[in-house]
Amino acid sequence: MFKLQNIEFKNILQIDSIELKEHVTTAILGSSGGGKTTFLKLLNNMISADKGTIYYKDKDINNYDPVELRRKVVMLPQDPEIFKGTIRDNFIITEKIADKKHAGDDIYKNILKQVSLPKFLEDKAEDLSGGEKQRLALARVMLLEPEVLLLDEPSSSLDQETEEKIISMVVNYAVKNSRTLIMVTHSPAIAEKYADRIINIESGRIIK
Amino acid sequence: MENGMVNIQLISLVFAYIFVFILLLIVKKKKIGHEQEIILASVRMTIQLVAVGYLLKYVFANQSPFYSILILLVMEIFAIYNIYGRIDAEISLDFKKTIAVSMFAGTSISILFFVLIVIGLEPWFRSDYFIPLSGMLIGNSMTGISLGVNHLIGGFRDNKRLIENYLMLGAEPMYAVEKISNRAFYNAVLPTINSMMGMGIVFLPGMMTGQILAGASPVTAIKYQIAIMMGILGSVTLTVFFMVNRGSKTFFNKRKQLKIK
Numbered sequence: 001m002f003k004l005q006n007i008e009f010k011n012i013l014q015i016d017s018i019e020l021k022e023h024v025t026t027a028i029l030g031s032s033g034g035g036k037t038t039f040l041k042l043l044n045n046m047i048s049a050d051k052g053t054i055y056y057k058d059k060d061i062n063n064y065d066p067v068e069l070r071r072k073v074v075m076l077p078q079d080p081e082i083f084k085g086t087i088r089d090n091f092i093i094t095e096k097i098a099d100k101k102h103a104g105d106d107i108y109k110n111i112l113k114q115v116s117l118p119k120f121l122e123d124k125a126e127d128l129s130g131g132e133k134q135r136l137a138l139a140r141v142m143l144l145e146p147e148v149l150l151l152d153e154p155s156s157s158l159d160q161e162t163e164e165k166i167i168s169m170v171v172n173y174a175v176k177n178s179r180t181l182i183m184v185t186h187s188p189a190i191a192e193k194y195a196d197r198i199i200n201i202e203s204g205r206i207i208k
Numbered sequence: 209m210e211n212g213m214v215n216i217q218l219i220s221l222v223f224a225y226i227f228v229f230i231l232l233l234i235v236k237k238k239k240i241g242h243e244q245e246i247i248l249a250s251v252r253m254t255i256q257l258v259a260v261g262y263l264l265k266y267v268f269a270n271q272s273p274f275y276s277i278l279i280l281l282v283m284e285i286f287a288i289y290n291i292y293g294r295i296d297a298e299i300s301l302d303f304k305k306t307i308a309v310s311m312f313a314g315t316s317i318s319i320l321f322f323v324l325i326v327i328g329l330e331p332w333f334r335s336d337y338f339i340p341l342s343g344m345l346i347g348n349s350m351t352g353i354s355l356g357v358n359h360l361i362g363g364f365r366d367n368k369r370l371i372e373n374y375l376m377l378g379a380e381p382m383y384a385v386e387k388i389s390n391r392a393f394y395n396a397v398l399p400t401i402n403s404m405m406g407m408g409i410v411f412l413p414g415m416m417t418g419q420i421l422a423g424a425s426p427v428t429a430i431k432y433q434i435a436i437m438m439g440i441l442g443s444v445t446l447t448v449f450f451m452v453n454r455g456s457k458t459f460f461n462k463r464k465q466l467k468i469k
C-alpha cells in the first residue's frame with residue numbers, strides 16, 4: 001500500500017526503504033521524540049519529505065491531490081479536537097469536512113456501539129471523559145470509511161486498560177472491514193498482541 | 209474672513225501651542241519622560257501640515273488628473289506601509305503582497321464608484337474633492353484591513369490544532385478556516401458599523417464639522433456625510449474581503465499544508 005524510498009525529513013527522520021502492505025496491521029514502537037508522529041504525517045501528506053519518494057498504491061503521493069489522499073488515508077492525531085456541540089454534531093461536522101453524504105442517526109448509533117461508547121447522540125461532546133472523547137474521535141474517523149487508518153497514540157495518558165480496549169476495537173474494525181491500520185503505541189505487549197508487524201523508530205531511523 | 213469662515217490669525221495659532229507646553233510641563237514634573245517624543249510629534253505635525261497645505265493649494269490651483277492620481281498613489285503606499293507597521297507578527301511575502309493588492313484594488317474600485325456615480329464629480333479628477341474623499345476611504349480601509357490582518361493571524365495561531373484536525377479528516381483548507389476568516393472579516397468591519405450607530409448623536413464626524421465650520425448648510429453637510437459613510441463602508445468591506453479571502457490561502461502551501469509553526 002505504501003512504499004517509502006530514501007526519505008529524509010529535516011534532521012528528524014531518515015528512512016532508506018520500507019514497504020507497508022495492504023490489510024496488514026502495523027504497530028510502530030519507539031521512544032518519545034523518535035519520530036513516530038512525523039512518520040504518520042508523511043503518509044497522509046500533512047508534511048512533505050525533503051528528499052525521497054513515498055508511493056501510495058504505486059503512485060507518488062505528490063501526484064495525489066492532498067485532500068483526496070487525506071480522505072483515503074485518515075489520521076487520528078495524538079490529541080484530537082472534539083467539536084463543539086452534541087455527539088451527533090461531531091458526526092455531521094465530520095461529514096461536512098470530508099464532503100461526505102449524510103449518513104444519519106442509525107449509522108451513527110451503530111458506530112458508537114462499535115467503539116463501545118454508550119451515549120446518546122444528543123449528549124454534549126465536551127462533557128465526555130478523556131477516554132470517551134478518544135473513542136468519539138475514533139468513531140468520527142470510522143464514519144469516513146478510510147482505506148488506511150493512521151492511529152497515533154493518545155498523549156493524554158489513558159490507563160492501560162482503556163488504551164488496550166480502544167486498540168482492540170480499532171484492530172477489530174480494521175480486520176472486519178479489511179482496512180489497513182498503522183498505529184503508534186508505546187507498549188510492546190499491545191504491539192505483540194494486536195499487530196501483524198512491528199516497526200521500531202528510534203532517533204529518526206527504523207531499526208530492526 | 210473667506211467664505212464666511214472665521215479665519216484663525218497666525219498670531220492666535222501660536223497660542224494653541226500652549227497646550228503642548230502644558231503637556232510638557234506635566235510630563236517633566238511627574239517624571240513621565242518622553243519629552244523629546246512630544247516635541248518631535250508637535251514639530252512633525254506642524255511641518256507636515258504646512259507642507260500639505262501648500263501642496264494642496266498648488267494642486268487645487270492646477271487641476272490635472274496626473275496630480276490627483278499621483279497623490280492617490282502616495283496615500284496608498286503610505287497606508288500600505290502603515291498597515292505593515294501595525295502587524296504584530298512576522299508575515300510571509302505572499303501575505304504582504306495580498307495586503308497591498310487588496311488595499312489598492314478595494315479602495316480604487318470604491319473611490320471610482322463614489323466619485324463617478326455617487327457624487328458625479330466633474331471633471332472626475334477635481335482634486336479639491338477627489339483627494340480628501342480618497343483620503344477618507346483609504347484611511348478607514350487601512351484601519352479595517354489592519355484589524356482584519358491581526359485577527360486573521362491570531363485566529364490561525366490560536367486554532368492551529370483545530371485546523372490540523374480538520375485537514376486530517378480531509379477538509380479543503382478554505383473549509384477548515386472558514387470560521388476564522390469570517391470572524392476576521394466581521395471584526396474588521398465592525399468598527400465602521402459601530403461608528404454608523406453613534407453618528408450624529410455621540411459625535412459629529414470630522415468632515416461634517418469641517419463643512420459646517422466652512423459655512424455649508426448642515427443639510428448639505430449631512431448629505432455628504434451619509435454619502436461618505438457609505439463610501440467608507442463599501443471600501444472597508446471590499447478591501448477586507450479581498451484580504452481575508454486571498455490572505456487565508458497564503459497560510460497554506462501547494463500541498464495544502466499549514467505553513468505556520
Ligand SMILES: Nc1ncnc2c1ncn2[C@@H]1O[C@H](COP(=O)(O)OP(=O)(O)OP(=O)(O)O)[C@@H](O)[C@H]1O
Nearest residue numbers: 010012030031032033034035036037038039078155
Ligand atoms: N515540524 C517540526 N519542525 C521541527 N521539529 C519537529 C517538527 N515536528 C516534530 N519535530 C521534532 O521532531 C522530533 C520527533 O517528533 P515526533 O512528534 O515525530 O516524535 P514521536 O516519536 O511522535 O514522539 P512522542 O512519542 O512523544 O509522540 C521531536 O524532537 C520533535 O520535537
Ligand SMILES: [Mg+2]
Nearest residue numbers: 036037038078
Ligand atoms: Mg508522537
